Amino acid sequence: MTHIRNTPASAAPEPSPARESSATVSLAASTSSGESGGPGEPDDRSARAATEEMTIRPLRDRRYVVETDGGTYVVALDAGTCTCPDHAIRGSRCKHLRRVAMEVTAGAVPAPDERVGVCAVCGAETFVPFDAGGTHLCDRHALEPGAIVRDRETGKRLVVVAVTTERADAYRTDEGRSVADYPTNADYGAHEPVVEAVYAESVRPGRSVADCDRYGFPASRLTRPSD
Ligand SMILES: [Zn+2]
Ligand SMILES: [Zn+2]
Numbered sequence: 001m002t003h004i005r006n007t008p009a010s011a012a013p014e015p016s017p018a019r020e021s022s023a024t025v026s027l028a029a030s031t032s033s034g035e036s037g038g039p040g041e042p043d044d045r046s047a048r049a050a051t052e053e054m055t056i057r058p059l060r061d062r063r064y065v066v067e068t069d070g071g072t073y074v075v076a077l078d079a080g081t082c083t084c085p086d087h088a089i090r091g092s093r094c095k096h097l098r099r100v101a102m103e104v105t106a107g108a109v110p111a112p113d114e115r116v117g118v119c120a121v122c123g124a125e126t127f128v129p130f131d132a133g134g135t136h137l138c139d140r141h142a143l144e145p146g147a148i149v150r151d152r153e154t155g156k157r158l159v160v161v162a163v164t165t166e167r168a169d170a171y172r173t174d175e176g177r178s179v180a181d182y183p184t185n186a187d188y189g190a191h192e193p194v195v196e197a198v199y200a201e202s203v204r205p206g207r208s209v210a211d212c213d214r215y216g217f218p219a220s221r222l223t224r225p226s227d
Helices: 017-030 044-051 085-090 095-106
Strands: 055-058 064-068 071-076 114-118 125-129 148-151 157-167 193-199 215-218
Touching (some): 044 095, 055 095, 064 095, 085 095, 157 215
Antiparallel strands (some): 064 071, 157 193, 193 215
């Protein structure tokens, strides 16, 4: 029988030995001190880390606030520290540290080197590099270099060369105008990142993508052909 626990970190339904070890592995991988949390440690702390009610919020200094019924603590995943008594007295990896590591692995909160950003196309929250400025796209609207895309305005096929973090109203073309300034881009967000692409028809045998003329588009003007 499978019993699904209604907790954010419970990707696996039961605290089975396999799940315990994977949680321990991910924790060990994301912290530097490896003296505890080994295979011989009692399982109940891992089980509590996975199932107890906790609210985790990333702070601006790459640490995390963990709110529980028993108190509110601050976890530094990189340093492997927590402000709770369990960690302070025993120096052990407490359930808060474990839970934060699990949530990061599950993609529920940003990793210490990430922060929460907003997709310029749909407004969905997305994790971006901590120091990244500019404008960003979620996984659904991201385009990978090399991807074949279709221009919504002309129907033409293009090959993505680069996704910048520069806004369409800041990115200057060779003509000295911003991408947002072109009438054909009026229907797309001026705050969207500019995607650089070359026309597929200009890529011929013996001619690399780097040799083709490159054009900048607001991200949502280019769409995957299947969309
Ligand atoms: Zn703790
Ligand atoms: Zn999006």
